[in-house]
Amino acid sequence: MNSTTTLSQLEIWHKDYNLTQKHNLNELPAERAVFGIFGIVNNEPLNCRYIAEAENLQESVTRLFENPDGLGMKKFMQGPWIQMLQFELMPGSSKEERLGVADEWAKKFQPKIDEEGEYPGYYEY
Secondary structure, eight states, rough: OSOOOOOOOOOOEEGSSTOOOOOGGGSSOOOEEEEEEEEEEEEEEEEEEEEEEESHHHHHHHHHHHHHHHHHHHHHHHOOOEEEEEEEEOOOOOOHOOOOOOOHHHHHHOOOOTTTTTTTTTTTO
């Protein structure tokens, strides 16, 4: 794999899960990638909820909105939060290579989510 990485990020919207019916998932590349789903604070990705590798980024993110694992993820993806997608395209990569990068991301971003869709500890002062 090339050691030069380019991270992209954007707010993501599914028409069925926001009042204005915004939708931009069809603009995501249908390519191999590693991605994370974050909350947004001051227009910056924060409080990672999910990290994964994908054979097809567009399909994986759409599936996460429509059929998320667990109650907390469902509340986060289908609730009032705005989600920030951060991803690294990895065309030509093997699943093992993507899993290795996803593991590095998990160590760096420490994804967490509680049953309410919140990032555990965020509101504890």
